[in-house]
Amino acid sequence: MRQFTLKQLRYFVVAGELSSVTGAAKKLHVSQPSISAAIQHIEETTALQLFVRHHARGLSLTPSGRQLLQRARNLLREADGLQQFAVSLGEEVSGELRLVAFPTFAPLYLPQLLRRFTDLHPAVSLYCDEKTQLGIVRGLSRGEYELAFTYDLQIPEDMDFFGLYRLPPYAVVGADHPLSNRESITLEELVHFPMVLLDWALSREYFLSIFTQRGLSPRVAHRAKSMDMVRGLVGNGFGFSLFNTPLSAFGRLTPGRPGLKAIALRDEARALSLGIACPPALRLSPAAEAMRTLAINDEGHVAGFDHPDRPAKSQPED
Known part of the structure; x- marks a missing residue:
């Protein structure tokens, strides 16, 4: 049975990533015929067409080529890791x-x-x-x-x-917010105030779902694309927000920013x-x-991330 080598696989992977035999040859410091021969050998061995050849426009992977490329990357990474492991036995x-x-x-x-x-x-x-x-x-x-x-x-x-x-969710307000003297609050109370929402995929859905699961709809007054912007808007009185990253971690990273106050949620919400x-x-x-x-x-060595409730393994919920 014919086989192909890790070197030939590496040539194929680089050519696939660059969509070019010429580019792969330059990157790997070998001749173009060596790259082409490696690809041809793998195609003949597997009976698969891995690339569509475009005259003067390089290569594009076929569906089979994309699948093999993904598996080849993993195999090459494992091979590199095995070599590093062998070299590092007894060493750093x-x-x-x-x-x-x-x-x-x-x-x-x-x-x-x-x-x-x-x-x-x-x-x-x-x-x-x-x-x-x-x-x-x-x-x-x-x-x-x-x-x-x-x-x-x-x-x-x-x-x-x-x-x-x-990391459980909690409400955050600025130092001058009407709720800044509260230690805890319900979601029903929060919806009467404007909200600053982190408008980032996944985060957006997660924080809004905390309200919608209870039939509530927050008054989203501002949407921000970064945590820095959310913190700045909240700190300057534009509304409350929901966080789940420990507030102490923010304070350690950027001291002197507008003061923020954390308020615990009385309602149960997924951490x-x-x-x-x-x-x-x-x-x-x-x-x-x-x-x-x-x-x-490393629990406790990263400032702010020291919650004692630490699950051994977590699975996503439906």
Whole structure:
């Protein structure tokens, strides 16, 4: 039975990512015929057409080519991880680690964790993106990232999720807001005041659902695309908002900003879990395993994220 090598797979993956044999040859510092021969060998071995060739316009992947590309990426990452593991036996963890995180809490949570990780494993090259939940799930599925720090919302059933911190929602108002002297409040009371809504996919639906599940409709007066804008509007008296990221984490990051007051919700509302997601079929590299272990065992070291109620594993709700 004919087989293909990891080198040929790598040539195919790079050509597919760049949609170009010429581009792949330049990136990998090999000849164009070497790239073409590798692709032809894989196509003959699998009896699949992996690319549509466009005269003077490069290549485009066929549906079969896209599926093989995704699996090949995972295989090559596992092979690289195995090599790094073999090299690092008895030595320090090294290599590249690609992470992705949900933007609402990423600047509050990740920098401290990354700092601690780098101090422990200085030979690891870290790369971190911020994306929507859809982008995170796609990136993990395609093998673009090994780990994701995100919420337990819309996580596919076949994807592993380990909850780190349970983050219940609460109301936030400015220091001069009529409700600033309250320690707790009901949702029915809140709907009489203007709301500042984080207009970010997933966050928007989550916070609005807290009201709609009780037949209530908040008076959304302002929509903001970033947590900084939400905090600024709330701090300057434009309305209340709902948060679930610990308020103490915001204060630590940007002291001197307009004062905010947290108010507990009397109504029951689903708490989100901040955790680590990764594809179940992907064997983590030594660097990714070291990061996962650090995050799991690092309770209390990231300022503001020290909730004692920490689930071992969280699954998305219907």
